[in-house]
Amino acid sequence: MAKPNQNQNQNPNAGSTDEFNLRETSPRLGGGRVPGNERFGTAFDLVEQMHYLYIRIVKARGLQSIKCINNSNNSDSLPDPYVEIKLGNFVANTKHFEKNCNPEWNQVLAYPKDRIQSLTLELNVRDKDNGEEEEDLIGGVSFDIVELPVRVPPDSPLAAQWYKLEKRMNEGELMVAVWMGTQADESFPDSWHLDSLSVSGDGVANIRSKVYLSPRLWYVRVHVIEAQELQVSNNRQTTDVVVKCAVMNMILKTKVCVKPLWNEDLMFVVAEPFEEQLGVTVEEKVGNREEVVGKCLIPLHNVEKRMDTRVVSSKWYNLEKHTRAENGEVNVVQLNSKIHIRVCLDGGYHVLDELTQYSSDLRATHRLLGTPSIGVLELGILNANGLTPMKTRNGRGAVDAYCVAKYGQKWIRTRTVIDSLNPKWNEQYTWEVFDPCTVITIVVFDNNHLQGVDNGGGAKDSRIGKVRIRLSTLETDRIYTHSYPLIVLQPSGVKKMGEIQLAVRFTCVSLLNLMQMYTQPLLPNMHYIHPLSVFQQDSLRHQATQIMAVRLNRAEPPLRKEVVEYMLDVGSSMWSLRKSKANYCRLIEVLSSVVSFCKWLHHICIWTNPVVTVLMHVMFLILVYNPQLIASFVLAYIIGIGILKYRSRSRHPPHMDIKLSYADRLNGDELDEEFDGFPSSKHGDVLKMRYDRLRSVGSRIQTVVGDVATQGERIQNLVTWRDPRATAMFLGFCFVLAAVMYVVPIRGVVVVVGLFVMRHPSLRNRLPSVPMNFFRRLPARTDGLL
Structure with a gap:
């Protein structure tokens, strides 16, 4: 297949690659660390301080209806109270209670200080009569903004006080607390923000910031051994029997055996607390169908946990027969049949993250195998700029952005900033x-559930962009403040969706412990003692992702399936032509240093620069006659390269690189193929063309792999007598060389070989050398291929 012109494949949406680069910023970070709590940095010193007016409305007592005040005959009527918050032109109302003279609101409003346009805050308690749709003032309280107290954590929360309601008959009291604070206040996450006044119902819970803990995942290893006294159909002596094990909607089965003896392992993923049961079903194959012989249920909370390679004791389980009566009831019949199974919860592995490409936690599942922390990661999510509108609201583009960050078992979600293309979060997490060789992932989403879960209409939160930061690339105790491009690959091409500004700091507790981690195995020991097969890894990865999505979707507010799957890079292992090209370019870049060295040596040998070649002859002779200097020379050369590379080192964390991802040189058909589902939804000529292209790419890979295998087989066949004459010649040469090496000093042999390799071009022959001709004539196993 002809190589396409890269100029024609240039993505028109990519634009200039400079806009996809990382930019260092200088935000005004405030706060300062709390004395005595420097390690965890809870003083929000990685974000810009945002000042708010906090209004906490707790409750009221002794309220009377306006009708009761104006007319003594209506003494039995109760008010429908709510609180009106009035600050200049800003007016907001709390929820109202029907027929309640002692309502409790417990609501907190956070109003940005820079948007205050009045010197007086008014809190008016009003009576809402739904029958006549009229509102009346019961009484109110006013506060002078200048005189409000300022609360700075870790000060204790400001106590609410009772205030006598003014106006009317001076009936009733209102308990409130009003103060000035920052986003470090404990009331900030659950407060009622100005931009969320348009959100009602269940949607309010979907815009608040929350911290989630992912469930602890375990491997369930089911070793099916044998069965006895199976009651098969027609009492046959031999029959095909299979065992199926199921956890939730995941079903695995053993191989089919004539004798009920399997000795086969099946593995599942479950989450703590163990709500599921392990279902074991024995079935016999009768023709083209399978009939149930018996089944049993094993509660997982009773299964033994192990953290090493010790063998867990096996047990015999009685099988049951479940039949359904005519009235729909299920009858359980105890059978004499038994099945021999060994079940355990393997806690020596780490589930999910070690199966993904970007690991954020490498600890074993079992708590007793945990390691002490080596440091603290602090992340400040400041703001985003220039976000692309994701929806239309009131005839203009809008986006309701929030961030999700994942590291280890802790997931965080910032509050949703409503209708802003330049949202400011200024939230800090720890x-x-x-393990330093881990990755933190930050993703920006557009919230499409502002009207609650039930009214979402099946909408999904749209992805805006993703950022990954590897901790090992960060210097300790340094604050990194950069603006990261938010890049998304769409069917129309790669697109920049905006920028997100982050502040990151990795604090090391002990440098010795940090350096020691580099000498430890990357994964827990069980991954090396009892490694998982590729098929098991694919199956377990799918199970773990589904369980994680289900559990986090049950939180409030939920982290939905599309969010969890995007955070865990589901589908990243699917084949695409773009990824193949990107990995090929990465391989070429890695081998470029070897190629450069070979080219440099070739120029030395052909005397391209006689001065350099003579100096290399002198260096070569010095090293030969002083072999003790060889190791020192090589180490000094490596040290020199490291020192020269220090000045050109990267001074910022890694980021999404469209050049590295080969995303800026894609045509429409390649993008359409990458976004096509599995199995493919295409038909006809399109599918045929893509299949032919895949065969073309596969043929190149096949050729390269075959060439590498051929060279290895030729090296092996030097001594295997596949070509008797070639092997005899090689062994004879080895005998002569051994004799020469015994007689002639090794130094002389090396000098002769080195001078021969670097001989002058006038002494060279253009034909291949004798050793190369001999090697190319060696046989390989290609003759046996069909």
């Missing part, structure tokens, strides 16, 4: 670090 994680304990147990």
